Amino acid sequence: MHDDVNIASCELLSSPETVRQELPVSAVLRQQIQQWRREVVDIITGRDRRLLVIVGPCSVHNLAGALEYARRLRDLRARVADRYYLVMRAYFEKPRTTLGWKGLIYDPDLNGDYNLEKGIATARQLLLDLAAMGVPAASEVLDPVMSVYLTDLLSWAGIGARTTESPTHRQLASGLPMAVGFKNGTDGGLKVALDALATVSSAHSFIGVMRNGHTGVFRTRGNPYGHLVLRGGSAGPNYDAKGVAQARAMLAAAGLRQRLVVDCSHGNSNKDWQRQAAVFADVLAQVRRGEDEGAIAGMMLESYLKAGQQQVMPGQAVAPDMSVTDACMSWEDTAELLR
Ligand SMILES: O=C[C@H](O)[C@H](O)COP(=O)(O)O
Numbered sequence: 001m002h003d004d005v006n007i008a009s010c011e012l013l014s015s016p017e018t019v020r021q022e023l024p025v026s027a028v029l030r031q032q033i034q035q036w037r038r039e040v041v042d043i044i045t046g047r048d049r050r051l052l053v054i055v056g057p058c059s060v061h062n063l064a065g066a067l068e069y070a071r072r073l074r075d076l077r078a079r080v081a082d083r084y085y086l087v088m089r090a091y092f093e094k095p096r097t098t099l100g101w102k103g104l105i106y107d108p109d110l111n112g113d114y115n116l117e118k119g120i121a122t123a124r125q126l127l128l129d130l131a132a133m134g135v136p137a138a139s140e141v142l143d144p145v146m147s148v149y150l151t152d153l154l155s156w157a158g159i160g161a162r163t164t165e166s167p168t169h170r171q172l173a174s175g176l177p178m179a180v181g182f183k184n185g186t187d188g189g190l191k192v193a194l195d196a197l198a199t200v201s202s203a204h205s206f207i208g209v210m211r212n213g214h215t216g217v218f219r220t221r222g223n224p225y226g227h228l229v230l231r232g233g234s235a236g237p238n239y240d241a242k243g244v245a246q247a248r249a250m251l252a253a254a255g256l257r258q259r260l261v262v263d264c265s266h267g268n269s270n271k272d273w274q275r276q277a278a279v280f281a282d283v284l285a286q287v288r289r290g291e292d293e294g295a296i297a298g299m300m301l302e303s304y305l306k307a308g309q310q311q312v313m314p315g316q317a318v319a320p321d322m323s324v325t326d327a328c329m330s331w332e333d334t335a336e337l338l339r
């Protein structure tokens with residue numbers, strides 16, 4: 001059997017530099033994003049005691065829908081700025097448990113064509129639009145190559161439950177210029193995330209793709225702003241006071257940052273969007289009672305224009321305003337919760 005027996009085809013993709021030149025970030029927006037990153041870091045380190053709220057759709061699948069959501073979020077952001085620091089989830093790569101739509105970058109037309117060239121440009125344009133609107137963006141960094149195309153536009157980055165244990169992602173995060181949240185494992189285990197946090201602050205040397213598309217040896221300085229994201233898991237939720245206290249104790253014993261973010265969705269809501277508000281309220285109550293002893297830096301919500309989730313069926317139209325991956329809470333419920 002020849003080496004490429006399982007490769008059906010391979011085509012050239014524009015380099016990150018080419019895409020960045022075609023969709024450039026202005027000096028003004030670059031400074032704005034750097035400022036947002038500093039503000040997020042201030043919350044993660046506890047200098048700013050407002051709560052970071054990473055809120056938005058499970059995945060972006062429709063540009064008009066995402067922009068409409070961003071417009072509403074921008075207005076809400078200003079209204080709640082004394083208590084909350086809102087950052088929009090702009091997730092373009094979905095780490096599926098098995099199979100399923102992999103996100104806008106992979107399949108922007110949701111039809112199985114996998115037009116990645118279009119997907120990358122669409123995602124980058126949306127991130128530029130969000131920045132221009134005054135909305136900081138958060139995303140999961142999934143494919144290390146993809147990160148070179150987009151991470152200059154992110155204010156917070158997440159490493160997901162399925163990749164927190166991956167050495168590739170840990171070393172990648174060690175070179176990222178923003179605070180990076182590591183989710184606990186899908187089984188609810190914290191150990192993988194604690195190991196990740198012990199790793200990400202160190203310098204690493206590894207192979208990656210440079211902006212010009214060539215491979216290169218990257219030597220990082222280490223990222224001092226790694227933090228834990230509690231997302232529950234198959235063993236049950238971990239957002240409650242007991243879960244937070246256990247996480248804090250483990251972080252303290254390992255000499256790691258105790259400030260953490262609680263994801264109100266995923267394993268913490270058993271993927272039931274209707275439970276997210278109650279999870280958020282519980283976490284907020286912990287903060288207000290001071291039970292967390294200052295450990296809770298923020299929350300994550302999966303929220304979109306309309307509540308629920310729709311299936312992507314070949315040949316069938318997809319609504320622009322409802323999630324195509326995890327079920328989300330509606331805009332109205334989100335706004336009410338945060339107000
Ligand atoms: O947030 C997104 C999903 O929970 C994640 O991609 C896994 O989804 P799946 O179990 O439906 O594949």
Ligand SMILES: C=C(OP(=O)(O)O)C(=O)O
Pocket residue numbers: 058091095140159160161162183231266
């Ligand atoms: C995939 C996600 O979460 P998790 O890694 O916790 O499953 C997500 O936040 O989109």
